[in-house]
Amino acid sequence: MEPWLEGLTPIVEHQDLKVPYRYSMGATTSKFFIEIRDRKRILGIRCPKCKIVFVPPRSICGRCLSSLEEWVEVSDKGTVQTYTIVHYATPAQPAPTPLIYGIIKLDGADTGLGHMINEASYENLRVGTRVQAVFKEERVGNMLDILYFKPL
Numbered sequence: 001m002e003p004w005l006e007g008l009t010p011i012v013e014h015q016d017l018k019v020p021y022r023y024s025m026g027a028t029t030s031k032f033f034i035e036i037r038d039r040k041r042i043l044g045i046r047c048p049k050c051k052i053v054f055v056p057p058r059s060i061c062g063r064c065l066s067s068l069e070e071w072v073e074v075s076d077k078g079t080v081q082t083y084t085i086v087h088y089a090t091p092a093q094p095a096p097t098p099l100i101y102g103i104i105k106l107d108g109a110d111t112g113l114g115h116m117i118n119e120a121s122y123e124n125l126r127v128g129t130r131v132q133a134v135f136k137e138e139r140v141g142n143m144l145d146i147l148y149f150k151p152l
């Protein structure tokens with residue numbers, strides 16, 4: 001116990017804090033979401049030096065710090081690299097629990113995309129399961145324009 005707490009019972013106040021905010025996604029992430037929204041196309045971006053294709057795209061390579069500008073279309077199909085099953089519900093979850101979050105390496109990409117996996121049985125899902133993106137009918141330009149990935 002900290003000396004200044006000696007003989008005191010700390011008062012703890014519990015409150016919910018709502019913080020409205022606006023976030024500019026920038027040119028690179030905006031293009032990524034616009035392509036999904038308008039054409040149901042998933043784009044990556046290739047490093048000119050490392051040749052790594054990043055999905056989701058980024059403007060700077062994390063390995064060599066090159067500026068990234070070479071857009072490439074990747075598949076809406078990919079392979080589950082890892083996953084977890086979430087049983088604890090919070091308001092931040094985009095879907096009711098239990099839900100599955102996975103990292104999916106899309107065909108043509110070198111990095112993993114985090115998203116939900118649905119229409120999958122927990123018993124049969126494995127690292128290496130092939131999955132495909134399921135797009136929302138009315139897309140608005142965010143990550144949930146892909147509803148989830150489902151096993152092929």
Ligand SMILES: [Zn+2]
Pocket residue numbers: 047048049050051052061062063064065066
């Ligand atoms: Zn690089």
